[in-house]
Amino acid sequence: MKISYKWLREYIDIDLSVDDLKDKLTFSGIEVEAVQQTNELLDFIFVAEIKEKKTHPNSDHLSICKVFDGKDTMQVICGAPNCEQGQKIAFAPVGTKIGDFVIKKAKLRGEESFGMICSEKELGISDKHEGIMILPDDAPIGKSLGNYLGIADTVFDVEITPNRVDLLGMIGIARDLSAQLDVELFTPLLKEYQHKDLATYAVEIKETNLCTRYIANVIEGVKIEQSPEWIRECLIANEIKPINNVVDITNYVTLEFGHPLHAFDKKYVDGDRIIVRNAKKGEEFPALDHNKYVLNGDELVIADSNKAIALAGIIGGINSHITDDTVDIVLEAACFNPSQVRRTSHEKKIFTDSSYRFERGCTEQVAELVAKRALDLILTFCGGVHTRTVDVYPNPKEEEIVVLRPSRMTKLLTLVLDDEKIIDYLTALGLDLLKQDTDALTFKIPAYRQDLTREIDLIEEIIRLHGYDSIEAKPEKEEITDKISFYQRRKVQDYFVTQGFYEVLNLSFSDPYYLDMLNIPANDYRRSFIEIMNPQGQASSIMRTTFLPGLLKNAVYNFNHGQENIKLFELNKVFFTSDKKLGTEKWVISGVLSGKIAPIHWKNKTENINFFYLKGLIETLLALFPINKYEIVPSDEPFYQVNLAAQIRIGKQVIGTFGKFDPKVAGKFEYDKEIFGFEIDFNECLKYMNKKGVVFKEISKLQTVSRDLSFIVSKEYPVQSIINDIIQCNAKLIKEVIPFDEFTGKQIQTGFRSISFNILLVPETNNLTDDYINDLINSIIDKLKSKYHIEMR
């Protein structure tokens, strides 16, 4: 629904800024979807005077005017027949933008023109386009037209929730704001009917469930003409086309109260009878939208003694509408069943302002108000005499009474208000206080607020007006969980489980002798263990600094119990002495592996656990954190076999080691099979993990290119260093270098190997040409030749 700020001010005296009003509406539950300035253009149009008018020497319909805008006199060529010397006119200077059209300095048939004298249509004030807009003689030169006419306005496009039928009219909105802002509400004074003649004009409601009230007022001798400007303006602001004074007034009152009305031309209502009945099957109805509808029989129609003259609450008939020749009218104000209106409107696909309102509901009492208001306006602006009123209201509704307990309100809202404040809010909304007892306020609900039927509805109204923000949130609980560590630990555990590992738990105690068994030297950090003053024995005399002895013992235990394939991991704490009183605790992720990588299988041959399986396992684990920048380099870990021991290094920091246990060490633990192990500092992993979130990058439409390169190279060069050098040839372009084959044998000289690489090029800006790719590959080969003395295959 649209709310004109200017119109709104007719009912409440407020002077809020547009933004403030928008806020007030929004926080009282009326969501503002858009705000639009109307006639903004008029701020850039000025009152000016035509000082002089000459005919154009080269044209018989153009004239040359000297226009004075209060500061300068400019020459303007004008084509309007009604332009005369001495007139006050609306002047648009050079640079003004009217619609998509910008006024420029121009030459018209040899004469220069600086600006434009505007018509009402050009300014969007009316449809009048014959000639320029002539302003009264006393219009002040130099003042903006918007300022002078005062018709610039702000229109709020608001969404009304389905429960608030009363807000579909300007008065409803004004009433709600008046309650919220504590200002007085001015509603139109409604006169009692001057004339009542219940006998001679007949209204008959056949379906009293579908039409609960029907008021017909007869006005004779009206004069159909254009409506007064202010009514037209209101309708235009609401995007309703002005038609004539009677129709415009019914629309105006609809906008004002939110309850639709309709007017019939009395001479086409046969038999001076209004009948509200169900349609007949096959009955034809010619509607105002120029369509002829064939009715099924389940529609509700307004009929005269012969024919349907309106589809109740939806659209009038073209057989009875107000025309320029209308003299006597029948004014309808009625209530129709919302479901009935909705069903017929959707079935027939007729969606009108009237059906929109009726399907949301209407009130019998408001029907009477709109009848009186429209009658009053018609008599004032269309003339005529009110001759009859027929009001059929078969089952008058009872008044709704609701009791509110302030204590209940306080319990639900934690809001304490004294009774007077509560009464103020609710009476401002139109409720009447009937009785005030201790913790019991009895209210009569006004008819237009059918949504208020229970105590809780009143409590909602109070907090809505008092402001939801007045209820403060309690202090928040601080975040105590170390979420990154907490969830990362779970992720790591789950990862190992999916890789076929069993999680073990060993007690935190250890025996220093195990460190000797692992060849751990005296200055090693794992020797900084914490001793227990009162241990239960040598075997549990210190707090452990590594899990590997425990895990090896677990492996031996399981080996002795018939298991050949062993994958065990443990995630827990290790303890070191430090300068802190309580020592230092760290999380460590550790594991041992032996036997087959996977269970034996009929189709896929299962390999034994080997160094590169373990390396891949560790690399995937690091990717899981994710840790991006690390190196895996040889390690001198004393318990791993020489040449099969590696460490994970980030800069100079070693965050973990892995490898194959030296057979002698494994032997000390009474294990005679190949066994691998790893131990990684979980705290360091957390420190180095990439905690930045992922930001989506557009998927490249450019072609990626893949090239293979095979060459023979001395075994002394590690593959990683060759890969790094290849990438460095064009780090932006080369996204991956994957060794996919390694070969040594008879054809290859001892000490050398043949390696094949797959190089992936991912361009960022342009597709790569063959020449470019070849140049790049050649430069890579040259570099490798000079640095590694490779021999291409």
Place this chain on the structure above:
Amino acid sequence: METKLNHVVLAAENDIKGAQSIHELMNIKAKYIGKKSEIMDLMKTLGSLSPEERPKVGKTINIAKQNIENLLENRIVKLKEMEYQKTLQDSKVDLSMPGYAIGYGSLHPLTIVWREIEDIFISMGFDIAEGYDIEDEFHNFDALNTPKDHPSRNLADTFYIKDDVLLRTQTSTVQIRTMENYKPPIKIISPGRCYRNDRPDASHSPAFHQVEALVVDENITFQDLRDTLNTFVKKMFGNHMKSRFRPHFFPFTEPSAEIDISCVNCGGKGCAICKNSGWLEMGGAGLVDPNVLGKLGIDTEKYSGFAFGLGIDRITILKYNIPGLRLLYENDIRFLKQFTMNN
């Protein structure tokens, strides 16, 4: 000429019928309607015909050509279908052969239960607080109102590192550290490893695991404690489970209670596990003693709190019906394997 054309079409039809592959069919196509085919030769003679005859003869040739094309097309469709059917036949395998999988391992049952407990409390709005295994005497005893001469401070009960540094005997230490570092409202559980100088047997281990809960806020009542425990017990062990409180004494809670839950084995009827009582002892609970709160600078008029502690090891062996703690720390794969289903 029409006879000739009929012959060509008949011959083509014969060849096409016999074709067993798309490749063969393409050769047949070249032979009969290709550039050097008989039909194309006939086409070329059209120029020499009279203008009246030309359209008629041209039409006849075209019809023949069209016929051959249709035959070819139909055969292609048929061959493709045959090929498809053959693919289906060839792909037949013994679906009962095992799939290839690296095979799942398993979390330790204690971890499974531990996570379940954490998740239940997280869903109830609790945070997880963690602390040190190695603690000082203040956080383990003094701050918890434990008298200086309380037997639990003995070397026979508690492992010491130094005179006033020890292995924590309960995770209440984390509660104290949390209250030192955070202002109410506080709503935490602190699961973790604890240590007591007990000789290992079926129901004792020198290291074990405990979860403690602490809530400090305005208007915290004994009812909140009961509700929280009740909800936990039902979520952990099932809706039919009941819990009850028995008055007890702990230095840091007032009033204090021991918590019993319905026997997980017999559901309360009485059995060997619950020694025919129908109840199992689960841990201790109570409202935090105002002295404990007050020492930490919390306004005891404004705030109150509750705390309880439960044994994770005990919950684990009860939940899985494991006979004693020993199996939990043996790390036998045959034992661990049984918990694969629980991941």
